Amino acid sequence: MPRIIYRHQPASRFIVSAIGEPGQREFFMQVKSEGNFNTVAIDKGQVIALAERFEELIRELRRGKLATPEDLAAPAVKDDEPLELPIESDFTVGVISITWENNNVVVNMQAASQEDELLIDDIDFGPDLIVANLKINQVKGFCDRANLVVNAGRPACPFCALPVDPLGHLCPRANGYRR
Incomplete structure (x- = not known):
């Protein structure tokens, strides 16, 4: 089956959200541009890592003076709107890459596969x-x-930092007693 490449140049919307109850949530990202719209399933850990890498990239751009002071000082684009319906995942994200090109952050999200490398050139x-x-x-x-989306899940146990279900959890730091 031939490869499908969805291009959002520039993207007008790039958001993440979760559906479901804490502990049972599914995470989705939506990317939108003129004439294009994609929804992909993504793992919570990937969302956390992507946000951390974005924050690191912004620090590096500021430190290396690679972006204009105006771009770095611009306020965050606030998007509190829910995911657009219907929520039908085009694929599950496997590999993500981030680059800085021509004063843009370019994000490549590849579908999960047997391969663990990002294939951009093919x-x-x-x-x-x-x-x-x-x-x-x-x-x-x-x-x-x-x-906000990641922190809206289950609270962390103050003793072991594992997620606590509404009924509590078996805490390894309390020798298996329920907390």
């Missing part, structure tokens, strides 16, 4: 791919929303 073959060009203020907005 246009004809490989897992489906989303290429999104983002401005720095969109990246800041994504990080703000990602942190």
